[in-house]
Amino acid sequence: MIYTVTLNPSVDVFLEVNNLNIGNRNHVSDEFTLPGGKALNVSRVLSQLKIPTVATGFIGGHQGNFIEQWLDKENIMTDFVNIEEENRTNIKLLLDNEETTIDSKGPNISHFEVDELLYYLSRVGEGDTIVFGGSVPPMEEKADEDIYSRMISIAKANKANFIADIPAKYLPGAIKENPILVKPNVDDLMEIFGTKIETIEDMDKYGKKIVEMGAQNAIVSYGKKGSMFFSEDGHSYISEEIHLNEMVNSVACRDAMIGGFIGTLVRTNDTLEAYKVAVAAATATAEVLDLPTRKDIEKIIPKVVINQFS
Numbered sequence: 001m002i003y004t005v006t007l008n009p010s011v012d013v014f015l016e017v018n019n020l021n022i023g024n025r026n027h028v029s030d031e032f033t034l035p036g037g038k039a040l041n042v043s044r045v046l047s048q049l050k051i052p053t054v055a056t057g058f059i060g061g062h063q064g065n066f067i068e069q070w071l072d073k074e075n076i077m078t079d080f081v082n083i084e085e086e087n088r089t090n091i092k093l094l095l096d097n098e099e100t101t102i103d104s105k106g107p108n109i110s111h112f113e114v115d116e117l118l119y120y121l122s123r124v125g126e127g128d129t130i131v132f133g134g135s136v137p138p139m140e141e142k143a144d145e146d147i148y149s150r151m152i153s154i155a156k157a158n159k160a161n162f163i164a165d166i167p168a169k170y171l172p173g174a175i176k177e178n179p180i181l182v183k184p185n186v187d188d189l190m191e192i193f194g195t196k197i198e199t200i201e202d203m204d205k206y207g208k209k210i211v212e213m214g215a216q217n218a219i220v221s222y223g224k225k226g227s228m229f230f231s232e233d234g235h236s237y238i239s240e241e242i243h244l245n246e247m248v249n250s251v252a253c254r255d256a257m258i259g260g261f262i263g264t265l266v267r268t269n270d271t272l273e274a275y276k277v278a279v280a281a282a283t284a285t286a287e288v289l290d291l292p293t294r295k296d297i298e299k300i301i302p303k304v305v306i307n308q309f310s
């Protein structure tokens with residue numbers, strides 16, 4: 001089974017405006033609301049690919065009810081830890097084909113709620129995969145801020161695989177524990193290694209270092225121009241840029257890429273094929289306001305060209 005863990009899920013409110021006048025009244029031309037959260041989005045993509053998945057994490061309040069009802073509507077199994085406070089609401093402002101995001105910090109999580117999630121994850125076993133994704137909400141006890149390392153320890157002890165799409169400050173520790181995939185972007189690499197990355201050759205160098213540190217596979221994206229894939233055998237691959245009709249959604253592309261990768265890997269055990277579908281899923285996401293359907297992804301797959309870089 002593939003479990004996805006979203007510590008800080010949200011209700012994302014998208015507001016489209018034709019003009020923005022700071023300090024004055026503005027009128028919304030269109031609006032819609034979606035569940036948000038990196039790992040949660042992975043479950044939604046896996047569901048489109050007909051791969052069973054269970055979404056877990058912290059859920060509470062009216063926002064939590066909205067998220068659970070939405071996932072239920074998409075036939076996604078859920079088993080969240082109910083918390084006393086409400087999940088956050090984020091604002092996504094759409095103006096001139098650009099998205100400006102205002103993210104809330106999220107609810108305060110008690111030590112008891114942390115322990116409940118850790119206990120739940122202790123049921124995973126050999127053959128399962130856990131996808132960790134997104135930010136860490138405020139913790140009532142500072143010691144609980146290391147929740148990612150504790151969850152990864154549980155996965156390792158139970159011989160479960162894991163994927164880490166987590167903030168850069170937590171990544172080095174996660175990478176050392178041999179995840180089957182990490183998905184940093186260029187900014188994450190620069191933060192991890194404390195250096196500038198300005199060329200493809202730079203990205204190749206530091207992407208390979210991620211694998212040398214312990215990751216089985218890594219995908220590093222660099223915006224709409226594409227991404228690179230680094231495999232455990234020491235080779236790197238690059239995807240050719242795919243022409244988009246219109247760039248609508250950039251935020252969820254990362255999540256869709258992970259869903260496409262793991263959803264294909266569990267079926268084929270072929271990392272290059274998994275990377276190809278990952279690229280297709282990310283590209284399809286860029287052209288829609290929400291997440292792509294299976295048909296959307298399948299339309300893109302024939303356009304994906306992967307070349308060995310080194």
